[in-house]
Amino acid sequence: MELDIKNKLHDDPREQSWRPHRAIGLRQLPRIWLVATAAALYLTWTIRPFETRSQFDRVLQCSIDNFHKDLYFLEHARPIEASEFLERRDNLAKALHVSGVDGFVLEPGYTFQYYANISQPQWEPWEPEERAFLMIVQPSVNSSTGEVAAKTSFLSPHFEEGRVRMLGIPSDGELDIIVWEEHWNPYSTLREGLFPNKTAVLMVDEEIRDFLVRGLDSNGFKTVGLGGEVEAVRQTKTPAEIELLRAVNTGTIEGIRAMRPCLEPGLTENQVIKILDKTVGTIGFELFFDIVLFDSNAALPHGGFATGDKVLSHETMVLIDAGYHHLGYSSDVCRSFLINPPRKSLMRQLFRLPELRNRNSGFHAEKLKVWDIVLEAQTEAGKMFVPNGTAASVDIAARKVIDDAGYMGTFTHRLGHGIGIKAHESPYLNKGNHDTLLRAGMTFTAEPGIYLENKFGVRHEDIYLVKESGPAEVISGKRAVSPYEP
Structure with missing residues (x-):
């Protein structure tokens, strides 16, 4: 009888069909579930169907939150007595x-x-x-x-x-x-x-x-x-003035730094201006000027007749030149940078697929090269901020770096100017000003740039304080490090 039961089970066609079907399902179910989950996550990640805030509001809030994490630069700023x-x-x-x-x-x-x-x-x-x-x-x-x-x-x-x-x-x-x-x-x-x-x-x-x-x-x-x-x-600035200049210029730089990682493709120059102004305005800085230029618009130092409608992408070289007032003193700083590259898609991470190659890799490489040259020019200029040095010598030092790198004629303005209660004060740093000698306590912008017509522009601007001895002090906070850490 036992043998007959085994034979019946073996001969049952339903049993025959059920066994292989079950075996295939057990093998395929995890993969099907994995793909379906990955697809759902990918769509949620990219489309964000439940996002209620606009892109502008989302980026603005991110920028403000970053900015308020550390307002250290305000600690020593006091009104002039x-x-x-x-x-x-x-x-x-x-x-x-x-x-x-x-x-x-x-x-x-x-x-x-x-x-x-x-x-x-x-x-x-x-x-x-x-x-x-x-x-x-x-x-x-x-x-x-x-x-x-x-x-x-x-x-x-x-x-x-x-x-x-x-x-x-x-x-x-x-x-x-x-x-x-x-x-x-x-x-x-x-x-x-x-x-x-x-x-x-x-x-x-x-x-x-x-x-x-x-x-x-x-x-x-x-x-x-x-x-x-x-x-x-x-x-010649007093210690109290120097602290105010330090606060407003460092604060402006930190505002740009707080905003940069929040920026997303699709924003316009005008929107970025508003985001930065609103960000630094949360601590009472008063707007003086704000220039935001993308790629070819930045090929002219102040942007020409740009309308502010140019749209941001992951490959855009962004130039921001901004100034604000705080307790009667001015900032005037500039940063050039790229926004964070696109995150590797979840699908490509799961299946270990390579990212798509950048079609404009040569153009991107030139942006990185120019960015480094301009930073080096600023470094060399900074070494010339010494007592009894000439205003001309600072400009010439920066210009030589740019010329030697093969970009002669692309640095089209003076290196910088004095700064205090007014953003542009004397003395002025140009290659013809051999008569003005620098003194301890003078504060200057150092803002070399390279501007390539119809392509892009790069400028770095920080504030330097001439000391009694030794190298000048940068009083606008940390200098730029890379296009992703300006």
């Missing part, structure tokens, strides 16, 4: 005395802000007024000690005197205000009030308007242009 403004005027008075000049004249502007703490929103009511509102600083020599200090006066329309006193200009006591009525000559009123018995020589600020200078010249004054030791007062 009232005593420092008085000290600046005393330094100005000493420079005027050495220069044989009777006084320095300025109207609301950046220099007025430097010596009197009147920021742009506060001075706007005065500009472009046709009525003269002037600040005059004179050297006053103590006959006993020979010490030179500042005597500061203001020329104001009579009806505006009260508002001038309300501006909060730092002073040892009551402001010395010389007032003039609407039917008076303000310049002769100034001469009678301060220099009644002499033809005073007045140095005028570089920002003062021409009609004011002509008014002074035609009413008993002799005016001379800004220069020499007087100009050097503002060029």
